[in-house]
Amino acid sequence: MKKTILTGIRPTGSLHLGHFAGALENWVRLQNDYECFFLIADYQVSDYADDIDRVRDSVWQVALDWLAVGLDPQDNHFVIESLVPQHAELSVLLSWFMPLGRLQRNPTLKAEMADLETGKKGVPVGFFVYPLMQVANILLPRANLVPVGEDQLPHIEMTREMARRFNRDFADVFVEPDALVGRVPRLVGTDGQAKMGKSLNNAIFLKDDAATVTRKVMGMYTDPTRLRATDPGHVEGNPVFMYHDAFNPDVAEVNDLKERYVKGAVGDVEVKKKLAVALNHLLDPIRERRARFEANPSLVKEALEKGSNEERAVAEETMARVREALRLDYIARGMPAAAAP
Numbered sequence: 167m168k169k170t171i172l173t174g175i176r177p178t179g180s181l182h183l184g185h186f187a188g189a190l191e192n193w194v195r196l197q198n199d200y201e202c203f204f205l206i207a208d209y210q211v212s213d214y215a216d217d218i219d220r221v222r223d224s225v226w227q228v229a230l231d232w233l234a235v236g237l238d239p240q241d242n243h244f245v246i247e248s249l250v251p252q253h254a255e256l257s258v259l260l261s262w263f264m265p266l267g268r269l270q271r272n273p274t275l276k277a278e279m280a281d282l283e284t285g286k287k288g289v290p291v292g293f294f295v296y297p298l299m300q301v302a303n304i305l306l307p308r309a310n311l312v313p314v315g316e317d318q319l320p321h322i323e324m325t326r327e328m329a330r331r332f333n334r335d336f337a338d339v340f341v342e343p344d345a346l347v348g349r350v351p352r353l354v355g356t357d358g359q360a361k362m363g364k365s366l367n368n369a370i371f372l373k374d375d376a377a378t379v380t381r382k383v384m385g386m387y388t389d390p391t392r393l394r395a396t397d398p399g400h401v402e403g404n405p406v407f408m409y410h411d412a413f414n415p416d417v418a419e420v421n422d423l424k425e426r427y428v429k430g431a432v433g434d435v436e437v438k439k440k441l442a443v444a445l446n447h448l449l450d451p452i453r454e455r456r457a458r459f460e461a462n463p464s465l466v467k468e469a470l471e472k473g474s475n476e477e478r479a480v481a482e483e484t485m486a487r488v489r490e491a492l493r494l495d496y497i498a499r500g501m502p503a504a505a506a507p
């Protein structure tokens with residue numbers, strides 16, 4: 167029996183290199199060793215409620231990106247959260263056991279809520295409870311492992327606590343999952359200022375064509391203290407070299423560039439051109455697969471439909487046990503003697 171993975175993403179845009187190095191790569195690597203549920207978390211887009219068209223489009227973009235990086239929907243499950251409403255049901259039931267203060271102290275949630283406040287959108291209640299929905303997402307198929315980006319670790323810790331508490335107080339229904347963070351936990355954006363993000367204009371998307379990638383790389387933030395190619399440059403903290411380290415498999419080339427860079431013996435243009443070549447080399451097969459699926463939308467649709475149906479069956483098993491553990495099985499138990507006339 168294979169162990170189970172559940173992991174997911176919110177459908178709020180296309181996926182980029184940060185997603186790839188932070189999580190997706192692990193998903194691809196582990197997908198044959200685990201039974202995987204890859205979740206498109208469309209209940210968790212309350213901060214995009216004014217832009218549902220974007221959400222609708224992103225559901226397909228995310229599915230295409232997944233297929234493009236080589237996730238296999240045959241042996242695994244591509245799931246749309248709202249097609250498995252047990253996610254919502256379990257969220258409500260688990261909310262009984264989630265102390266308000268526990269959510270308020272979640273550092274990732276705190277930071278995201280602060281961003282929403284400054285963005286003047288305010289924080290919908292649905293946003294405040296998304297980590298709880300994520301807890302339900304993970305517990306529902308009784309996942310053993312959750313490969314995610316580093317920022318998600320507080321949510322996984324909440325999941326473990328919830329599983330322990332429920333199992334102790336009611337019945338042994340849930341599995342306490344482990345988290346797994348990717349090779350590059352926090353990829354900086356092309357601007358060198360913030361983490362790569364889909365709305366910050368600092369992302370290289372998996373679906374960007376080669377010319378776009380090259381243009382973005384040539385415009386990348388680099389060592390600001392270096393005015394001429396003959397000035398000694400800084401490799402440390404330089405996003406162009408961070409990307410070389412993360413994505414250029416030719417270690418000898420990278421080391422040579424670094425050596426010459428600190429001596430002032432190579433220009434930024436050459437360093438960037440070589441990075442663009444390496445990135446396009448990485449992305450070419452991803453683009454090819456994406457194009458194949460874009461030309462075959464019915465395959466994407468079938469993957470989402472099949473995976474969601476399959477998860478619904480597992481989810482219903484778990485929910486039957488949860489309802490019984492919480493004694494919500496009123497009809498099956500029948501009227502208690504004391505209530506009878």
Ligand code: TRP
Nearest residue numbers: 172173174175176207300303314
């Ligand atoms: N919150 C995650 C993110 O923003 C997406 C997500 C939703 C998720 N449900 C999940 C990740 C369950 C792992 C497991 O990236």
